[in-house]
Amino acid sequence: MRAGGRAALILALALGGCRARTTDSTGTTADAGTAARPRPGDLPLPGCDVLMPADMRELTLPGFSIREERACPTCGPLCALRSETEKDVTVSVTWDCNSRYSRTDVRALLAPSLRAGGLEVPALGRAAVRRAPAQGMLQVMTWDDDTPCALIVTWLGGDPERALDVARSALSTTTPAALAMPPPPAEDAGLP
Template sequence: MRPGWGVGLVTVLTLGACRERAPSAVEDAGPRAPSVAWQGPACERVMPADLLELALPGFTGKEERACPTCGPLCTFRSAAEPGITVSLTYDCQPRAPQTEVRELLAPTLNAGGVEVPALGRAAARRGPVPGMLQVVAWDDDTPCVLTVTWLGAGSERAVEVLRTALRATQPALLPPEAGAPDAPSDDGGLP
């Protein structure tokens, strides 16, 4: 692979994953609601420095361009591991509370992915090209979908990076107009 192609490939596949997430029935119902914007620097909100050091020691992040329906693309690289590029992106769209997990997983599973148990509300992984792993998960307590794309050696670590990012994704980070999460709260519905 020529130098620079890896970053471009990660960007294209990550932005493509952003478009794959919504079930077609929702898209056929009319235009999608605008995605929810994070308050402050998005990459620092999705992967704070302390969690970045735990998940990707020695990596530094850079906020790349955003797609029309998802948050910025956060790209992480390390001088010690120059052959590895990790990206993280999110898409926060309100969903109907009755949306089934199978509906959420369908686009990734139909593209050759496999389900990842015990990761968010629903999660799946796929290897779109050799040497790349893409993991997509729907958060339990926010209307957000997070995607980690790992290019290079050690791609199995992508699942743990996504698990760490899901822990950092909290309703308090979303602006008030994001509305209530679609998953039931842990407080049993108490005010």
């Protein structure tokens, strides 16, 4: 697969992970970014340098450069990472912060990905699932414990299991302070 084709595939898969469907007061259903507007507090998110600081990137992805792209109107930035030494590897991380994630049951969050052939990942955030949508690709979607955010890590190329480490590191830097938002109440976060 050509490099341009890889980038397009990763972008399409990452955007597909954060598209939400909403219903307005007239009963019309729309994809996020068409007629729907984000609720206050769901945006804006800080950039990749805050969500994936340099020290964290050096530990999990040494030698990778980062480029920030806009993922979708209701998602956070799309952080695209490339390496000069691992030219066959492309990594992307995107955030989808939405207050409904804090109120939704874990099984309901996981169900669509599990039905599509994904596997649940234990002990990674509030809930996590992994799937391989294409050969040589691993996508990890996880919901954070202390913020109303879902993270989608897409790894294309050699050693795709490293996507789990990237997801774990990105979760550790996704904090209410980094997002400049108050933490969800204990009952919303699924805590006792």
